[in-house]
Amino acid sequence: MSAAATTAGTRVGPAIVDRSWFDRPSLEVAQELVGKRLVHASAEGIVAGRIVETEAYAGPEDRAAHSSRGKTPRNAVMFGPPGHLYVYFVYGMHNCVNVVCGPGNKPEAVLIRAVTIDEGEDLARTRRRVSASVTDRLAAGPGNVAAAFGIDRSLNGADLLGGPVYLGDGSRPPRVVARPRIGVAYAGEWAGLPWRFLVADDSHVSRR
DNA sequence: CTTATGATTAGA
DNA sequence: CTAATCATAAGA
Numbered sequence: 001m002s003a004a005a006t007t008a009g010t011r012v013g014p015a016i017v018d019r020s021w022f023d024r025p026s027l028e029v030a031q032e033l034v035g036k037r038l039v040h041a042s043a044e045g046i047v048a049g050r051i052v053e054t055e056a057y058a059g060p061e062d063r064a065a066h067s068s069r070g071k072t073p074r075n076a077v078m079f080g081p082p083g084h085l086y087v088y089f090v091y092g093m094h095n096c097v098n099v100v101c102g103p104g105n106k107p108e109a110v111l112i113r114a115v116t117i118d119e120g121e122d123l124a125r126t127r128r129r130v131s132a133s134v135t136d137r138l139a140a141g142p143g144n145v146a147a148a149f150g151i152d153r154s155l156n157g158a159d160l161l162g163g164p165v166y167l168g169d170g171s172r173p174p175r176v177v178a179r180p181r182i183g184v185a186y187a188g189e190w191a192g193l194p195w196r197f198l199v200a201d202d203s204h205v206s207r208r
Numbered sequence: 209c210t211t212a213t214g215a216t217t218a219g220a
Numbered sequence: 221c222t223a224a225t226c227a228t229a230a231g232a
Contacts, residue, residue: 055215064215074228091216092226098215111215143216153227183215 015039016167022082022160026101026108027195030056033099034176034197037168038115040149046120047149049139050170053114053198055181057098059106064187067107077157078107085165087146087156094143095152099160099167113182114140114198115148123150175200 016022016036022029031054039048057065066075066088077086078100086098086109098109117137124147139148146152151165160166178194185191 057215066215069229072229088215089227090214092214092224094216096215109215113215141217181215186214 014169015161016169017161019081019083019161022099023102023104024082025103025106026056026058026110029099029101030054030110030195031176031197032172033110033112033167034199035172036170038097038112038145038149038165039168040151040165042123042150042164044123044150047117047123048119048168049115049117049137051112051115052138052173053112053140053196055111055113055197056195057109057111058195059108062187063190064181064184065108067109071107075107078109079105080157081105083160085151085155085158085160085163087151087153089153090143095146096142097146097149097151111142112145113142113196114138115145117148122148124148173199 033051033054036051037048038051039046057067059065060068060070062068067078071079074088075086077084080100082100082102084100086100087095088098089095097112099112101108101110117139122137122139124144139145149165155165158165176197177200179196179198180192180194181196
């Protein structure tokens with residue numbers, strides 16, 4: 001019985017409960033994560049949806065990755081075992097949701113950049129008591145994903161196996177395209193690598 | 209302690 | 221294009 005099956009009457013699918021699924025290079029996981037489901041069984045209710053955009057951040061050699069500056073209190077979770085959440089705060093206002101990958105304790109992670117929410121309420125909207133319209137169901141941009149799912153740094157390090165936040169099964173879209181990552185211009189030769197993956201034809205998945 | 213800057217976003 | 225806005229890490 002999967003973790004999700006305990007939530008009766010929802011469309012939440014079976015959870016990914018195998019840690020080895022995460023125990024791989026982020027480049028692999030990032031591509032397979034497109035089409036999978038992100039689920040947060042929060043105190044304010046279930047929020048779930050389909051991941052439509054991700055970015056891979058490799059180990060210390062990837063100058064765009066936080067782990068390239070060595071282990072610090074902020075990025076320590078990246079250096080731990082795979083299958084955990086890495087949540088960090090940037091630009092003085094945004095939380096970003098990442099999945100720690102492997103192999104082993106290699107400090108790699110995948111940033112979740114956009115999700116189409118198909119179950120539960122966008123928590124950022126719930127708190128503002130504004131009903132979400134159909135077109136508003138897309139949480140585009142990592143800051144918006146975190147807000148919509150009610151994920152902040154208190155969940156940094158949370159286990160994706162058996163925790164309130166987990167990944168659900170889902171079919172991979174027929175067409176996934178690769179693009180350069182966003183906001184990593186400083187990363188030299190690593191800046192141009194097509195390590196951002198998004199659903200094709202969903203061009204307004206992210207702003208840029 | 210001070211300082212620079214960022215895996216961003218909204219708005220002009 | 222720029223302002224907003226502050227945690228983080230490095231340096232003094």
